[in-house]
Amino acid sequence: MVSVQASRSIPKATDAQKLELLSKVKCFIFDCDGVIWLGDKVIDGVPETLDMLRSMGKKCFFVTNNSTKSRAGYMSKFRSLGLNVSAEEIYSSSYAAAAYLESINFKKKVYVIGEVGIQEELDMKGIRHLGGPGDxxxxxxxxxxxxxxxDPEVGAVVVGFDRNINYYKIQYATLCIRENPGCMFIATNRDAVTHLTDAQEWAGNGSMVGAIVGSTKREPTVVGKPSGFMLENISASLGLKPDQICMVGDRLDTDIMFGKNGGLTTSLVLSGVTTEEVLNHPDNKVIPDFVLPALPDLLTVKEKAMVAA
Amino acid sequence: MVSVQASRSIPKATDAQKLELLSKVKCFIFDCDGVIWLGDKVIDGVPETLDMLRSMGKKCFFVTNNSTKSRAGYMSKFRSLGLNVSAEEIYSSSYAAAAYLESINFKKKVYVIGEVGIQEELDMKGIRHLGGPGDxxxxxxxxxxxxxxxDPEVGAVVVGFDRNINYYKIQYATLCIRENPGCMFIATNRDAVTHLTDAQEWAGNGSMVGAIVGSTKREPTVVGKPSGFMLENISASLGLKPDQICMVGDRLDTDIMFGKNGGLTTSLVLSGVTTEEVLNHPDNKVIPDFVLPALPDLLTVKEKAMVAA
Known part of the structure; x- marks a missing residue:
């Protein structure tokens, strides 16, 4: 017997719901691609929307699993697109690695598989490191x-995307993890592929992490998406409850799932990879709290929201 | 309540058991390190033992997960140790990869992550390939x-140990597996570490395979130890039942487990990493069919065995 499931339709947020969202949430965490920009073009209305949120006193974080740049380094990407953000608003996985080590009061050295972004963030926290581009x-x-x-003083190996991965680095990291007592294995993320260029998908940090898993038989502590560390770090630093933080993303199985796992409020935008058809498909089990055609749809309630704030 | 388990003692093979082994088994598969040699020195009596087995008409295979050399290339290692073996008696994982592709009548091209051993074995089977040391x-x-x-004609990626692993190779292999319909992902082995030099353990092919698993989210077909392909390939080529083949090794959790999983007769030698204490420990669940202090202990029944043969 063929079972025909009734089609469903998850409605886009009404103005009343947008006001509810803006009233309840004190901090927004944005995935960037598909939410803030598409490829190398900012989505129309995003700068004004961010201005509105800031003028209402909302905290904004821009999250990226890209570890090749530091927060400071990533700012040039935002500025080149005409977005005025501060380094503190950018939450790159390179920063997450340094913030994680700081949170556990790490005092040893770090061996880095990865690029300059991780080194710069470790330097900002005063954490000694070796490896990286120098190897x-x-x-x-x-x-x-x-x-x-x-070096027996290495107490953590941090693995981020590294276009110059080589056997020397793999063996060095493997020796530290296998032979230095208590040495940690930290991954900025495990993304299978990444969009290094618009022309095609490129093997991501899943490859660098997989290489070290393969020789150490150890699983890493992941600090970027979809790990819980970033959310705990943000909510602790702001003193907010999880549902006062909203994850805004264009992907159900990563962004929205990530937010829901952390108990956050979640908003899906339809300006990226997820279509209404995918959202409403009976196989989809990930239902966001709010659905917006695009982030700037919040501007429709700008005046009412500003009065209420 | 503390439970005290009775100690047990798994006896070493008696002469009668050695004769039973030599009568029943038609083919011996030898792990090399700890069985045939220790480091760079042949274990005393091994050449005479191999002479005895061959004169009784037994088939001998020397198994190695090392894929950096072809069977022909590996012969020099045996000869430098004073062991006279033929290329056909060596079963390297580089050969296993080529034999596997031949067994499925593979006609496309192979992209190689690995060294010259895999290329030479593919050449011997007339299989077209690219990548490898050239990249x-x-x-x-x-x-x-x-x-x-x-290249859209690549129908298989073979991943073996590669001291020149780099991002170009990782991305090329990833593109083939993700974008060429039906492209296979074959690993010579997934050993975490390998003994490239006597001075320390080196990150093994687990790293190269892990890198490709990480970017493709695909699991490989493994053709070396401890996969079943090698055993099926040997038993099919000789027309033997599994228990007519004996796996001889010095490791319980790899060699002996590998043999038992394939239904082979198994012999543990105590000349390598496994001690009697480990063998007889209550936690050990892997019980070999025969235990020998070292392979040359078979020589104690040489005269009786030769008469019976």
Whole structure:
């Protein structure tokens, strides 16, 4: 017997619901691609929407799993698109790694697989580090009796996307994790693919992390999306309850799921990869609290919201 | 209440059991390190034992997960140790990869992550390939609009140990697996570490395979130990039942488990990493059919065995 499931329709937020969202939520966490911009173009109305939220006293964070740049480095991307944000509003996975180590009062050295973004964030926290771009051209000869020294003071290996990944780095990280007692294994994220260029999808940090999992048989602590650390770090620093924070994203299975897992309020925008058809499909089990055609749809209640605020 | 488990003792094979082993088994599969040699020294009596087995008409295979050399290339290692073996007796994981592709009548191209051993074995089977050492120095610039072409005729990616692993190879393999319909993902093995030099353990092919798992979210077909392909390939080529084949190894959790999973007769030798204490420990659940102090202990029944044969 074929079961025909009734079609459903999850409505877009009404003006009353938008006002409810703006009243309840004190902090917005934005996924960027598909929400703030599409490719290299800001979505129309986003700058005005961000201005409105800030003038209402809302905190804004822009989240990216890209670890190749620091928060400061990522600002140039925002500014080149005409978006005026501060470094403190950017929550890159490179920053998450440094913030995580700070949160546990880490005092040893870090071995870095990754690019300059991680190094810069560690420097900002005063955490000593080695590896990273400096090991890009190192080679292992594997001649008879070859022995690779490693620093016994390394207490954490941080693995982020690294276009110069090589066997030297893999072996160095493996030695630290296997041989230094208590050495941690931290991943900025495990994304399978990443959009390094608009032309195609590129193997992501899932590859660098997978290489170290494969030689250590250890699972990493992930600090970027979809881990809980970032949410705990934001809610603790602001003194907010989870549902006073809203995750805004264009992907059900990552952004919205991530928000729901953390007990956050969630808003799906239809300006990115998720269509209404996918949202309303009977197979979809991830239902956001609010649905907006695009982030700037909040501007329809701007006047009422500003009065209420 | 503390439960005290009675100690047990798994006895070493008696002469009668050795004769039973030599009567029943037609083919021996040897792990090498700890069985045939220790480091760079052949275990005393091994050459005479191999002579005895061959003169009784037994087939011998020497198994290694090392994929960096072909069977022909691996012969020099045996010969340098004074062991006279033929290329056909060596079962390297590089050969396993080529034999697997031949067994499924593969006609497309292979993209190789790995070293010359895999290339040589593919050449022996007439299988077209690209990648491997030729891509060792390739770099990805990731400038705006960068797009990496890949060959749509690639129908399998074979991943073996590669000291020149780089992002170019990772991305090329990822594109083939994700974008070429039906493209297979084959791993020579997933060993976490390998003994490339005697001085320390080195990150093994688990790293190269983990990198591709991480970007493709696909699990590989493994053709080396502890997969079943090698055993099926050997038993099919010789027309033997599994229990007529004996796996001889020094590791309970790899060699002996591997043999038992395939229904083989199993012999543990105590000349490698496994001690009697570990074998007899109550926590050990892997019980071999026969236990020998070392392979050459079979020589104690040489005269009786030769008469019976």
């Amino acid at each position: 890009a051209d190192k080679r292992v000869t594997l001649k008879s009796g070859e022995f690779m020294e490693h | 060792a120095d390739k770099r990805v610039t990731l400038k705006s609009g960068e797009f990496m072409e890949h």
